[in-house]
Amino acid sequence: MLKRIKKLDVSGVAVGDIVLFLFFCVAAENFLNGYNFILILRNSCTLLVASIGMTLAILVSQIDLSVGSVVSMSAVMVAILNNAGCPLILTILATLAMGALVGLINGILISKFKLDFWVVTFSTMSIMAGLALVIADGATVSTQNEVLDFIGNGKILGVYTVIWITALVCAIMILVLKKTKFGYNVYSIGGSATVAGVSGVKVVKNRTMVYVLSGIFSAISGIMIAGMTNSGSPTVGNEYTFSAMAAVVIGGTSFDGGKGGIVGTICGTLLLKILASGLSLMGIPSTWQKATIGIVILVLIITDVVSEKRKNIKGLRRVYQDVD
Amino acid sequence: MAMNEENVILKMTGITKRFPGTLALDNVHMTCEKGKVHVLLGENGAGKSTLVKIISGEYTRDAGTIWYDGKEVNFTDVRQAMAAGISMIHQELSLLPERTIAQNIYLGHEPMKKGLNAVIDYKKMVRDSRELLEKLGVDLDPNIQIKKLSIAQKQMVEVVKALSFDVKLVIMDEPTSSLASREIEKLFEIVRKLKKDGVAIIYISHRMDEIKCIGDCVTIMRDGQYIDTVDAATVDLDVLISMMVGRKIEKMYERNYCKPGEVVFETENLTGLRFRNVNIKVRAGEIVSLSGLVGAGRTEIAKAVFGYDPIDSGKVRLMGKEIKRPVPIKSVANGMGFLPEDRKNEGLILPMTISENMVSACLKKIFRNGFLNARKECEIGEKYVEYLKISTPSAEKTVGELSGGNQQKVVIGKWLETGCKFLIFDEPTRGIDVGAKSEIYKLLDSLTKEGYGILMISSEMNEVIGISDRVYVMKEGEITGELNRGDLTQERIMHYAIEGKERINA
Numbered sequence: 094m095l096k097r098i099k100k101l102d103v104s105g106v107a108v109g110d111i112v113l114f115l116f117f118c119v120a121a122e123n124f125l126n127g128y129n130f131i132l133i134l135r136n137s138c139t140l141l142v143a144s145i146g147m148t149l150a151i152l153v154s155q156i157d158l159s160v161g162s163v164v165s166m167s168a169v170m171v172a173i174l175n176n177a178g179c180p181l182i183l184t185i186l187a188t189l190a191m192g193a194l195v196g197l198i199n200g201i202l203i204s205k206f207k208l209d210f211w212v213v214t215f216s217t218m219s220i221m222a223g224l225a226l227v228i229a230d231g232a233t234v235s236t237q238n239e240v241l242d243f244i245g246n247g248k249i250l251g252v253y254t255v256i257w258i259t260a261l262v263c264a265i266m267i268l269v270l271k272k273t274k275f276g277y278n279v280y281s282i283g284g285s286a287t288v289a290g291v292s293g294v295k296v297v298k299n300r301t302m303v304y305v306l307s308g309i310f311s312a313i314s315g316i317m318i319a320g321m322t323n324s325g326s327p328t329v330g331n332e333y334t335f336s337a338m339a340a341v342v343i344g345g346t347s348f349d350g351g352k353g354g355i356v357g358t359i360c361g362t363l364l365l366k367i368l369a370s371g372l373s374l375m376g377i378p379s380t381w382q383k384a385t386i387g388i389v390i391l392v393l394i395i396t397d398v399v400s401e402k403r404k405n406i407k408g409l410r411r412v413y414q415d416v417d
Numbered sequence: 418m419a420m421n422e423e424n425v426i427l428k429m430t431g432i433t434k435r436f437p438g439t440l441a442l443d444n445v446h447m448t449c450e451k452g453k454v455h456v457l458l459g460e461n462g463a464g465k466s467t468l469v470k471i472i473s474g475e476y477t478r479d480a481g482t483i484w485y486d487g488k489e490v491n492f493t494d495v496r497q498a499m500a501a502g503i504s505m506i507h508q509e510l511s512l513l514p515e516r517t518i519a520q521n522i523y524l525g526h527e528p529m530k531k532g533l534n535a536v537i538d539y540k541k542m543v544r545d546s547r548e549l550l551e552k553l554g555v556d557l558d559p560n561i562q563i564k565k566l567s568i569a570q571k572q573m574v575e576v577v578k579a580l581s582f583d584v585k586l587v588i589m590d591e592p593t594s595s596l597a598s599r600e601i602e603k604l605f606e607i608v609r610k611l612k613k614d615g616v617a618i619i620y621i622s623h624r625m626d627e628i629k630c631i632g633d634c635v636t637i638m639r640d641g642q643y644i645d646t647v648d649a650a651t652v653d654l655d656v657l658i659s660m661m662v663g664r665k666i667e668k669m670y671e672r673n674y675c676k677p678g679e680v681v682f683e684t685e686n687l688t689g690l691r692f693r694n695v696n697i698k699v700r701a702g703e704i705v706s707l708s709g710l711v712g713a714g715r716t717e718i719a720k721a722v723f724g725y726d727p728i729d730s731g732k733v734r735l736m737g738k739e740i741k742r743p744v745p746i747k748s749v750a751n752g753m754g755f756l757p758e759d760r761k762n763e764g765l766i767l768p769m770t771i772s773e774n775m776v777s778a779c780l781k782k783i784f785r786n787g788f789l790n791a792r793k794e795c796e797i798g799e800k801y802v803e804y805l806k807i808s809t810p811s812a813e814k815t816v817g818e819l820s821g822g823n824q825q826k827v828v829i830g831k832w833l834e835t836g837c838k839f840l841i842f843d844e845p846t847r848g849i850d851v852g853a854k855s856e857i858y859k860l861l862d863s864l865t866k867e868g869y870g871i872l873m874i875s876s877e878m879n880e881v882i883g884i885s886d887r888v889y890v891m892k893e894g895e896i897t898g899e900l901n902r903g904d905l906t907q908e909r910i911m912h913y914a915i916e917g918k919e920r921i922n923a
Contacts, residue, residue, distance in 0.1 A: 273535045274527060281524055284513035291475055291511055292578075293496045293525030352515050 105397035106344050106360040110367060113389075117371030124374050131253070133363070133370050138259040139164075139321070140336055141362040143314040145266055146307030147337040148358045152270075152283045153300055154350025157307045158214035159199060160337050162222035163192050164330030167315020169225045171241070172234040172325030181240050189312045195221060196308025200301030218334065225327035233326040236319070245320025255317050262313065267355045279303060283350030340365055343390060345397075364393070424450040425484075426586055426617045427472065432481035434467055441467045444481075445643045447636050449586065449617045454608060456628050456649060457621045458661055459638035465621050466508060468638070469588045472619070473505040474498035486585065499526070502585035506575050506592050508621075514564035519546040521563055522578045549577055553607055568712040569596050576604060580611075587611060588619045593627065594711055594876075598915050605631055625654050639663050669855050670883030672862050674902070677703045677886070680737065681839040681870035682753070684722065687731035691717040692894040695731070699839065699870040704861060706873045706881045709891035709914045715874045716758060719841045723755040724748050735839060749778060754832030756825070758843040758874075764828040767817035771809060772798025774816050774827050779835045801830035805860065822853025829860065840864070843874045858884055878907050892917045 118125040143160050150157040167188045174184040195217055202213045247254045270276035278299040281289040290296050314333070319325050344361030346353025368389055372382045427449040434442040442464045449455045457465045470476045472483070474492035483490050485501060492498045512521045519542045520527075528545065530538045546559035555573045563571060572592065579587060589608075593601045608618060608631055620632065628635055632649035637660045644660050662669070678701035687695040692714035699705045707715040720726045722733050724743035733740045735751040748755070757763035765774055775798050776783050783794045798812030805826040809819060816827055825845065832840055845861070846854045861871060861884060875881050881888055882905045890898040890913035898913035 272537055272539075274529070274537055275535065277520070277524075277527055277537055280516065281513055284515055285511075288511045288513055289524070291473075291495050291505070291507065293499050295496075351513065 105400070106357060106364060109393045110360050110364050113364065113367050113371065117367065117374070121371050121374035124371055129370065129374070133366050134256055135253050136370070137362050137366045138255040139314045139317050140333065140340065140365070141259055141359060142262055142317065143311050143333050144337040144340040144358050144362055145262060145355060146310035148341045148346055148353070148355060149279060149303045150307050151341050151346050151348060152279050152350060152353060153303050154283050154348065155203065155210040156214065156338065157199065157304060158211070158334055159195060159217040159221060160307065160311045161330040161332065161334035162218045162225065163195055163308055163311035164315040164318065164333045165327050166221045166225040167192060167312040168319040168329050169229045169234060169325035169327050171316055171319035172236040173228060175236045175238050175241065176234065181238055185316055188316055189309055192308035192312025193305050194308070196305035197301065199308070200304030203304065204297040204300040229325065229327040231327065233324050235324045237323065241320045242323060245317060245323070255321065258313070258317065262310070263355055263359060270354055275299065275302065280351050283352070285351070336365065339390065343394065424452070426451050426486055428484040430482055432468065432471060433479050434471060434476060435479050441641050443641045445638065449619060451615045451617050452612045453633040454612065454618045454620050454631050456632040456635040457619055457638065458628070458635055458657060460661060463638040464641040465638055466590060469505065469590060469619060469621065472498070473503055473588060499582065502583055503588070504579040504582070504584045504586070505588040506579045506590060508590040510571050510575060512563045512571055512574060515562065517560050517562055518557060518574055519543045519559035521574060522546045522549065522559070522581050524578070526582055549581060553577055553580065554603055569600050572596055573600060576607065584616055586617045586619070590621045593622065593624065625657070628657070637661055669858065671855070671859050672884050673866065674886065675702045675866060677701060678868060681735070682872065683734040685732040687718070687721070687733065688729045689717060689721040689726060695896055697872070697889060699872050701838065701868045701870045702865045703886040704865055704871045704873055704884055706875055706885040706888045707891060708875065708881050708888050708910050711876060713891040713914065714894040715891055716843055719755065719843055719872070719874060723753060723841065749835055749837065752836070752838040754835060754837040754840045756828050756832065756840065756842045756845065758847060760824060760828055765816050765824060768815060770798070770813045770815055771802060771807065771827055772812045775801055775830050775834055778831050797834055801833070805830055806856070820853065821849040822856060825849060825857060826860070838868070839870045841872045841874070844876065845873060846877065846880060878910065881910065882907065890914050
């Protein structure tokens with residue numbers, strides 16, 4: 094078991110999660126109870142699903158800045174279409190299609206036309222954020238739909254629907270990355286696009302696919318938000334892009350690409366949410382929480398990097414002694 | 418040369434390839450036969466790699482025709498060439514360090530589970546890899562990550578990867594450059610076996626001894642042009658060299674040895690990440706070379722003494738003064754200059770002008786009260802353009818537009834301006850064409866006359882033998898031998914580099 098955890102390469106964050114969890118159990122009243130635990134999980138869902146798309150993008154050593162505004166756009170779109178009397182199933186499909194389309198545009202511009210991924214995804218981020226504001230007329234759109242509410246706030250077998258959805262998405266993507274050709278290609282392209290290319294991997298197609306998936310996951314996240322809040326706010330996803338990037342990188346997926354995965358992102362997201370929950374239960378004023386979160390993340394990352402560096406130097410020496 | 422038309426698998430005529438600013442291939446032709454090893458010979462920049470990348474579909478040609486396996490073909494990407502049975506072993510390792518050996522061997526053509534179209538059968542992949550590794554006599558576990566292997570082991574995995582599907586033509590781009598003799602023998606066995614199976618092989622190498630050993634015929638290229646194709650068994654090696662270089666090799670190296678002066682640079686039991694117990698001494702007026710195989714730790718020593726990489730223990734002395742924990746700024750202040758191998762990224766700022774690059778290591782000189790003295794910058798630039806005979810209309814030209822040789826001269830000028838007395842050259846002539854090479858050698862020679870001490874790291878044997886006063890040979894992080902000018906031969910250097918200390922007396 095221990096060996097398996099080490100193999101996952103996320104031991105650092107996982108340990109960080111546990112340490113923080115234990116710390117808050119002692120330090121924060123009401124932290125250690127089942128309800129709070131489920132609350133943390135439930136609050137993690139929307140960010141986690143969005144972060145999975147970001148994980149894919151970072152795995153191929155790129156970034157999808159449009160994640161957050163696709164989340165907002167999706168929430169708004171669900172609310173407006175629902176208010177317009179569109180059947181929920183069509184609403185959801187249309188929203189997913191919108192996410193996929195934004196991803197496709199990102200992907201084609203970046204992979205096929207070799208435009209810079211920063212510029213492209215920054216532009217689509219801006220476009221989608223702006224359009225969300227336009228169609229929502231700058232304000233939150235409330236909406237009512239039983240099924241939508243069930244998606245956001247209902248339970249199946251005593252567990253929130255959003256948790257089921259998130260668990261399903263995570264499980265599928267873990268398998269996809271580990272077992273399928275597409276998953277292999279993602280790691281190969283991230284490791285070195287040149288090497289992958291000369292070995293016969295379809296780099297353009299797979300990179301495009303990564304952005305399409307990222308768009309779809311952002312849309313799923315937005316749909317869940319619309320369900321949880323029974324509304325669509327054009328600014329609800331504003332912090333998602335950077336939070337997702339943080340969750341992914343804290344989870345050990347490197348910006349160099351080709352290294353890391355979904356399990357790390359789950360740990361990273363939980364870390365952010367445990368921190369937020371613990372700090373507010375400790376009674377730290379919300380004004381101070383942001384700064385505190387930043388400091389804690391820095392400390393954790395520095396410890397992780399230092400230990401990793403030590404391990405690497407040892408590894409180098411070992412390689413070199415093996416040669417003798 | 419007589420060819421048996423029936424056996425021809427690949428025939429190329431009139432291949433031309435243009436890159437921005439250079440004509441990489443000019444009307445080249447070549448014919449390969451089944452079961453034969455066709456050696457492609459030429460200096461760096463002769464166009465060998467470009468030619469084989471056109472065959473493998475990585476580059477597209479601008480003109481010319483290729484017949485392969487009886488048909489005219491036009492591969493536009495690697496997959497098509499792979500499907501047709503063309504495989505390539507790359508010069509720079511093309512492996513993914515984070516993935517396992519099995520994942521790398523089957524990269525791009527992973528075996529799928531039956532019935533499940535997109536799911537990879539990892540077990541089969543490992544099984545097949547193990548079989549393949551065994552068949553080719555490579556003793557490695559396919560589950561190991563590539564980053565845990567030595568360079569020679571990686572090279573062998575690269576070979577296995579290239580043979581992991583049905584091949585008719587294998588291209589090997591300097592496959593032995595980082596192998597020790599034992600592995601080279603293993604590779605040659607594989608090559609002989611492939612020949613027996615009727616596979617055609619294009620073999621690029623710099624090692625003359627290999628040509629006679631496994632080659633059937635040799636095509637020589639120079640400056641992107643086809644020179645000749647000859648029979649490997651009967652050709653005289655000196656003739657090959659003169660065809661490759663285009664003139665007699667003696668003229669290349671001009672060296673007026675002078676009596677060495679004071680010690681300018683010295684290390685004592687220096688130990689770092691990839692080297693240990695290194696003792697090197699360089700005196701004023703000397704060119705001292707560090708020789709050895711790629712990955713022996715030569716560049717790592719240079720980077721450590723200059724202050725890029727950390728030093729674990731041992732001492733570094735510059736002009737007799739001990740430098741504790743070297744960092745680049747301290748090294749420069751104490752008279753050291755470093756000319757890196759990757760001069761386009763580490764030695765120069767390509768979008769800046771010659772003058773701006775010249776002063777980039779001594780900015781203090783051109784700033785007065787914090788403001789740039791543009792006239793002084795120009796003067797310095799012009800001074801070195803004249804002194805180093807850099808061919809450019811003006812010192813205000815961008816460095817990126819210069820040829821490799823002239824770029825190297827700019828790096829030299831940059832260090833001379835700092836007033837240093839000791840220079841480390843890492844691969845001083847890599848990527849520089851033949852004519853400019855001899856100019857660089859002349860320049861090195863004149864620097865020693867003026868009392869500079871030079872430490873040169875070079876993989877080109879001729880260069881090491883041609884201009885060095887002394888040579889230290891390294892193997893796997895240790896200095897295994899020191900040779901004086903009189904004792905320098907290719908055989909002796911290779912002995913120390915491959916066999917180490919012990920075997921040399923045997």
